[in-house]
Amino acid sequence: MLFRFILSRLGSAAILAVGIILVSFVLTALLPGDAATSRLGERAAGNPEIVAAVRARYGLDQPLYVQFFIYLGNLLRGDLGTSIRTQKPVLSDLAQFGPASAELAIVATIVAVIVGVGLGIVASLRANGLVDQALRVVSLGGVSIPIFWLALIAVYVFSTLNRVFPSSGRLNPGQTPPSQVTGMYTLDSLLAGDLTLFASAISHLILPALVLSAPMIGLLLRFTRSSMLEVLGNEYVRAAEAKGLPRHTVILRHVLRGALVPVITVLGTAFASLLAGTVLVEQIFGWPGIGAYAFRSASNLDLPAIVGVTLFVAIVYITVNLIVDFLYGIIDPRIRRA
């Protein structure tokens, strides 16, 4: 049952991915600018013979639907074209900037889930008490304070006033990055066994990750609280208490499990807005990630790079939603049948 559930979710994710590729292909085909000449230097682009040769070489003289399959083939081989701005293959740009963003987004998400769900549980157990009131303010603040404002305050308090955390970059000036395995400096430095480098990577990561996690914390706190309160009124919770189970077992095994489905639902949406937030956070913290790359590509109308980023983000998003779906299936056996 679980196997069939996973298979069906994988299938629909694949269909979605093809759809997104189709859209990005149509975008590339429709937008002004010749894909052939953009691959050539200025001199060569003036020579019709060379242009024709390139067109034939890349299949650009074929009908559009054939081009789509060529495009699909290129994608599968990892050929996303060449960035006009950096003059490097888009894929290698993504491989360079992607892990930095992934590291930021993953840590921010983990922080947000632990803090948001944890505080949500606390708020629900103290419903309408003083702690709950205070947490309501926290949640409201996280959701409604603009992220750039939060970032500026955080930098001012923790870097300018008190030099607790560095305010920009991924490592101290002069430090060389660990040899690339995942591209995430925290992981790679650990893999290399270099603890000083790890400490530096972490201290650079904390501030931007916290700022990035704030809206998600607010959202998860609110959802966890209300979902917990709803489940607390269920008879199966009373039944668990009537069995004489310790309080923490009742709360974590029975109530939280019952409350988690709506929380997971909002997790996918919250992650999407977190991705949008990375663009701002990376700018403010000088974090060399996909957000910063996308920002500069867009301001230079660097089409291959923009399409590459779009595909990258779309694939990340599909993957996250796939994970969310799997979490549903693991947590709620009734969903596996669907």
Next chain:
Amino acid sequence: MSLLEVDNLSIHLRGGRTLVESVSLTVNAGEIVGIAGESGSGKTVTAMTSLGFLPAGATATGEVRIDGADMLSMRPKQLQAVRGSDVAMVFQDPMTSLHPMLNIGTQLTEHLRVHQGLKRKQAWARAAELLELVRLPDPHSALSAFPHRFSGGMRQRIAIAMALACGPKLLIADEITTALDVTVQAGILDLLDRLRRETGMAVVFITHDLAVMNVVADRLYVMYGGRMAENGSISQVLNSTRHPYTRALIDALPEGAALGKALVPIPGEAATPDRRPSGCAFHPRCVFAVDSCRADVPRLRELEDGHLAACAVDPFGALPDRAQLLDIALATPKDPRVAS
């Protein structure tokens, strides 16, 4: 000393509403004691105190003792030790009382492991035995399944197995057949009766259905408006009824009352904590009511050995009951000398 002693229990909510007033009841080891009364009469609230549960924000006076230990003054840890091990509970609706996202094995074993310190393997083996005990088909594969796989009747069997896991001395069964089909009800009642005989545990059996009660209970308490109306042995209360409310409940039973047939409501509305009439709470619906019934709360009085009722008028007290009348009517013409 009785197994359960509820002594002069009153439960008040903030804002002055009274859920239960001066209720006393006892349950002896191995006995099935019924609590009857319309919805809202305080059956569940009373029974839950024997597990140390009070409604949120409520305060209680009086005592509730299990084996002499007062449940109302216990600390949370002490309560946890009693719940699920000495006293267990089966709830009304098996669709909502089992956790939909935990498998049956986990739900059957978690308290076993806490109370008896069993290892996972031993606990799961015990769980399979319990499912056999309640006659659930294919107990071993049931352990890894989730509640949605089972029908209401099967779920209620699972809930009963859960309650029996630690071998409780007292089982609280709160309307456990109300949510089930009639045919399924009979199976559950048979099961309860067999388990009681095999394990010797006492049962507090709550239902508003006197026909079911008549089959199941040894002794019966009838509650109305949060107060005790009448109690005694099942034959005292149902065959020599002394309280007009009990009488009304019996008269409202459908003719030839089959198991589980719906109760035809007594005219007027049942008293609730929000709207409880003055004096005897039953007076607006009582055909025997006199002026004093509106003013004074009638005291619960012992009318014959172990048979108590709270009615100031006691309209059936002067008369021989129906059964006796019938005996007299049948006996007299045949042989007048025997009757005297």
